[in-house]
Every structure is written in C-alpha cells, then in structure tokens.
Amino acid sequence: MGKKTIDIRNALREAIDEEMTRDDTVFILGEEVAEYNGAYKVTKGMLDKWGDKRVIDTPISENGFAGLAIGAAMTGLRPIVEFMSFNFSFVAFDQLVSNACKTHYMSGGRFKVPIVFRGPNGAAAQVSCQHSHCVEALYGNLPGFIIIAPSNAYDAKGLLKAAIRNDNPVIFLENELDYGKSMEIPDSEYVLEIGQGRVVKEGTDLTLISYSRMMQHCEEVVKHMASKGVSVELIDLRTVKPLDIPLILHSVKKTGRAVVVEEGHLFAGVASEVGFQIAEHAFDYLDAPVKRVCQMETPLPYSSVLEAETIPNPKRIIRAIEEII
Amino acid sequence: MTKKQEFIHSDTAKLRDSLGKEKLFDALRRMLLIRNFEVRAESAYQQGKIGGFFHAYIGQEAIQTAAVDAIGQDNWFITTYRCHALALLTGATPKEIMAELYGKAAGNAKGRGGSMHLYTDRLLGGFGIVGGHLPVATGAAFSLKYQGNKDSIAICFLGDGAVPQGAVHESLNLASLWDLPCIYVIENNQWGMGTASTRAVAAHPIGESLSKAYGIDNMLLDGMDYFNCYAGFLAAFKQVKETSRPMIIEAVTERFRGHSISDPGLYRTKEALQAAMTRDPIKHLVSDLEAGKMIDDSEYEALNKAQQDIAKASMKYADESPYPDLTVLEEDVMA
Numbered sequence: 001m002g003k004k005t006i007d008i009r010n011a012l013r014e015a016i017d018e019e020m021t022r023d024d025t026v027f028i029l030g031e032e033v034a035e036y037n038g039a040y041k042v043t044k045g046m047l048d049k050w051g052d053k054r055v056i057d058t059p060i061s062e063n064g065f066a067g068l069a070i071g072a073a074m075t076g077l078r079p080i081v082e083f084m085s086f087n088f089s090f091v092a093f094d095q096l097v098s099n100a101c102k103t104h105y106m107s108g109g110r111f112k113v114p115i116v117f118r119g120p121n122g123a124a125a126q127v128s129c130q131h132s133h134c135v136e137a138l139y140g141n142l143p144g145f146i147i148i149a150p151s152n153a154y155d156a157k158g159l160l161k162a163a164i165r166n167d168n169p170v171i172f173l174e175n176e177l178d179y180g181k182s183m184e185i186p187d188s189e190y191v192l193e194i195g196q197g198r199v200v201k202e203g204t205d206l207t208l209i210s211y212s213r214m215m216q217h218c219e220e221v222v223k224h225m226a227s228k229g230v231s232v233e234l235i236d237l238r239t240v241k242p243l244d245i246p247l248i249l250h251s252v253k254k255t256g257r258a259v260v261v262e263e264g265h266l267f268a269g270v271a272s273e274v275g276f277q278i279a280e281h282a283f284d285y286l287d288a289p290v291k292r293v294c295q296m297e298t299p300l301p302y303s304s305v306l307e308a309e310t311i312p313n314p315k316r317i318i319r320a321i322e323e324i325i
Numbered sequence: 326m327t328k329k330q331e332f333i334h335s336d337t338a339k340l341r342d343s344l345g346k347e348k349l350f351d352a353l354r355r356m357l358l359i360r361n362f363e364v365r366a367e368s369a370y371q372q373g374k375i376g377g378f379f380h381a382y383i384g385q386e387a388i389q390t391a392a393v394d395a396i397g398q399d400n401w402f403i404t405t406y407r408c409h410a411l412a413l414l415t416g417a418t419p420k421e422i423m424a425e426l427y428g429k430a431a432g433n434a435k436g437r438g439g440s441m442h443l444y445t446d447r448l449l450g451g452f453g454i455v456g457g458h459l460p461v462a463t464g465a466a467f468s469l470k471y472q473g474n475k476d477s478i479a480i481c482f483l484g485d486g487a488v489p490q491g492a493v494h495e496s497l498n499l500a501s502l503w504d505l506p507c508i509y510v511i512e513n514n515q516w517g518m519g520t521a522s523t524r525a526v527a528a529h530p531i532g533e534s535l536s537k538a539y540g541i542d543n544m545l546l547d548g549m550d551y552f553n554c555y556a557g558f559l560a561a562f563k564q565v566k567e568t569s570r571p572m573i574i575e576a577v578t579e580r581f582r583g584h585s586i587s588d589p590g591l592y593r594t595k596e597a598l599q600a601a602m603t604r605d606p607i608k609h610l611v612s613d614l615e616a617g618k619m620i621d622d623s624e625y626e627a628l629n630k631a632q633q634d635i636a637k638a639s640m641k642y643a644d645e646s647p648y649p650d651l652t653v654l655e656e657d658v659m660a
Contacts, residue, residue, distance in 0.1 A: 053471070059499070059502065061495045061498065064463070064496055064499050065460075067457070067464065067492065067496070068461075068467055068496070069464060070461055071464020072465070072468045072471070073464070075401060075449070075464070075468035077467075077472075094457050094492070099461060104660045105437055106434060107434055107444045108433065108434035108435035108437055110434070110444050111449060111450075114660070144658055144659065168659050
C-alpha cells in the first residue's frame, strides 16, 4: 500500500472531497468556504470542483445557517458546517444545544440529525479572549453529541470521513496552528472508528492523557521524562465523546499514575471527567492522585507571555508529573 | 405606528361552492376535533394527568386547518410549542397525542417530548425555543431545492412574539438570499405571553414590515376566517412553488386562552376577550356553512359530539396505557 505525505489541512479536504464523491447528499456551507477558498484554506478549490450547489458561502449568520443545516439534516441531507472559529458557534448555541443534539431523542427517534460542525477550536496565535475558547467541555456536557479532536493528519482524515457518515451530530475540532502539520498517510481510502483512543507510546511509570494540539507538548514531555529515567505511557484520546475509558483504565491500572492535559479550562472540563472516571473505576490501582494540567481560570489574554503561561505547556506538564512520581 | 393593511380579498360564497360540502364539513370536523381535544386535555391537566407546559391553540384553529387543506400533506411542516393542532392536522392520532401528554409509552414521541414536541413524518416539530425553529424550517426548504423537489414547500408557523428574535431575521434573510420555498406564517394572536405585540415589535403591520426589509412578498389574512385563510394559503402555495421564493403571511387572530395553561390572562380585559370570542373561527365557519345551507343545527351537534367522543376516548386510551418501561430511558440519545 502506497503512502503519501500530507498536512492536516489537505487531509481534511480529501476527507470532505471523497465523501462528497461517494454521497451526493453531502455538502459544505459556512463563511468564506467557497469563493474565498476557506478562511484556513481547508476548502481550497472545492467551489471550482463542485459548484455553488454543494460548496456554499453563507452570510455572517451562524444562528441562521447552523439551524438551516440542522433542518436540512432532518430532511435527507448530510451537511458539513464550517465554523470559521468554534468561538462563533456560540452565536448558534441555541441551534446546537436545543435542536442538533436533542431532536433524535425528543422526537421519539423519528428524526435523525446527521451533521458535522467543524472548524478550528481553542487558542491560535494571540487572538485574545473572544477567539480562543475551547468548546469541547461545553458541548461535551450535552447528551447526543459526538466530539472528535484529532491531533494529526491520519486521524483527521479517517475520523472526518467517519463523522460525515455518522447519523448523529458531530462536533469536529481542528486547530488553526496545526493545519500545516504533516505526516505520512495511506494513499488508499480508509475510515477510522469513532470512540477509539490510541496509545501513542507505551510506558510503565505514569499515564499521560491528552488530545488535539496538546499532544505535541505531551510528546515533548515524554521524551524529556525518558531522559530522566521516567517511562511515560502517552494516550491520544482522538474522540473526546464517547470517551475510550477502557483504554484509559487499562493503562492506568498498569502505571498507577495519571496526568490529564487539556487546553481548555480547569473547572468542569474534559480532564475533570477523565480524572473522575479514573477515580470511579480504578481507585484501588492508583498510587497517587490524578493530576490535571489545564488552561488557567482566565479568559485567554492577548500578550504572548501571558498566553503561553495560561495554556498548558511542557513546563507545567512536567511539574505535574514530578509532583506525583 | 400601526398603519392599516387590508386582508387579502376572498370570495366566501364562491370558495364555498367550489370546495363543496364534503371538504368543508371535514374542515369543520377537524377544527372541532382540535377544539374538543384541547378542552378535554385541559381538564386532564387540571386533574393532574398532564404535567409541564401546555399551550392551547383555541381560537386560532382556522389558520392551520386552512393551511393544510390548501397546500396538502406532502410538505414540510414546522411549528412552535403550540403544536397539538398541527400534529392532528398532519396525521397524528388523538390517541397518540393524548398518550404523549400523559407521558405514556404509546405517546407520539414515546413520552419524551410532551405537549411542546409533537411530530409526524412531515411535521419536524413542535419546537420549544421561541423563534429557534425558523432556521430549521429554512433548512427543510433548502433540502427541497437541493433535491430538485418542485412539488413541495416548507411551511413554518410562528407567533408575533417570535418576531423580535434574531433567528427569525437570519432565516428570512437566508430564505430570500437563496430563493428557498418556505412560507413563514406569523400567527399574530396579539400577545407574546403577556406582552402586547405593540409593546414588543417596533414595526407594524408585522408581515408587511418584514416583507420590505427582506424583499419577500407578503399577505395579510383574517385568521378567524377559514375561507380567507384558505384563499391566501392556496395563492401563496402556488406562488412559492412557481417562483421558489419565500413568502410571509401574517394571520391576525386571537387566542382565547392564556399563553399557557398556567396563565390567567390578567393583562387582557374580560371585555376584550369577549369581543374576540364573538369572532370564534369555528362559529365563523359554521355560520358561513349555514349561509350556504351546508349544515344545520342537528348536523353540527352530531359532528361536535362525535369529536367530543373521540377526545374522551383518547383520554381513556392514554389513561389505560402503560408508562414507559424505565429500561428505555437511555435509548435513542444517539441515532
């Protein structure tokens, strides 16, 4: 099987393009996705290839077009909604919260909402308080959503294809700073299974759990700790919800220690959930308290030094590990 | 502030003759079914059989009945939490709706939705957030256009109270911008809960003002007059299908109950309510049919009694139906 090197941006485009080829009910809409070729160029060239019936520029009207896509999903189509930033999904919050994730249950199973909301999540480079929030803890609190947050091009492509084929509303979280991150992926088509984490590196002394962009810091920390003689097992969640709790427990039962790293805030976050489930299911195996490394409890400041400090960084992750090792 | 806009012209005698006794009798039958169903459901609520919110459509029956009669079943229907009538009109049975109100397993939405969230294969809901259903309706119209379906439209009912919501304006903008076949029906019952529409909406007449803002044709209907509504919906349906352009309809009506069952309606004088009730859409239709010698007192009584019996039977059915088995609680969260 052949391989090719691809960045996350192009991996995402391939996923969308392949699914649009496979299924003519799939279409994409959002601000600047067509004529502008995408704010981050994920949809570059797609208008030329597919035309304006299936690659649709919207006005700045998230509440309107997210809800429109939900209505389209309920009536036979499979929309992909691009949020230029997931922070703009807050303008459409009612549509996501009251309609997207509740309709299947509320309608007695009569109407499905097969839809993907995708776009960059979390902090980028100094975009300040209103453009940097991580949304997974907010949407993760709502039954009915699937939440996917890949950290590399292979996962991005395979999981986005799975998301488009899924009959549920999916929150698909990308990262602006990672769109250009490359790796080798198969030449041929593949689809990944939603809900499966991955052990990136095996280890024996401590389990380090994260996802999305924070995986890069974690990989650096794993190398650093190895040089100090500490063997860290690194898990990439890949799907935030449903959480691959068996994989996490299997690892923690082996290592007896866990640190969870989340770009988003500390209070009631994904790390809190992972940590609590470890406590619920593997308490007797723990040799130390589970530690969280999360964004501090501030809106995300503009200044580069403050930004770097409030977001989890290798220094803070190492400190957390050293506290329990 | 309020400039006079005329109701569209409709010729009751001519329409009455062309529709004929059978169809009109059936329209009256369904309006009586809605009325009797809700009156019975209110009594069940007072007995503690029904919980939660309960919003009656009493006083507004002519609008949705005429709409469904004029455009047919093969369309997408979307409405608010005041949805008992549209569910009945689009094919849900009184039994399954009453069972839903009672929270029973045999309910329309398996006891998960209640009064505000009813569905049929062509009714997308039953939406509980004021104005939040307009983008969804616009999406249903988008699907029809995407799928090349030129025979059907989406029709979305909203109250005057929804008009100040942003979702309404975003939807009208998108529908106009993208030529989507959706009729937005503003049922102006004068009150958004207890706030008069003149205290909530800046520009009146509501439909005409929105029409100018978004470049969408509009018409004003007498929501108490089945024939005026029928004529309007028929013309709108034809135009929307032909042009694939949206349409705004304002239907002027008045609800005879509070906003919900827990609202005693203290903001409205008794005299004002009594004046409105003289224009009861059911009485209006009956007198129109009497004028055409299509119904007499005994026929009306028999028809009304039959609908009462259906409503009562639905209560008995709901009462005797089992509650959902607790093991199904977590089913259907995911498709």
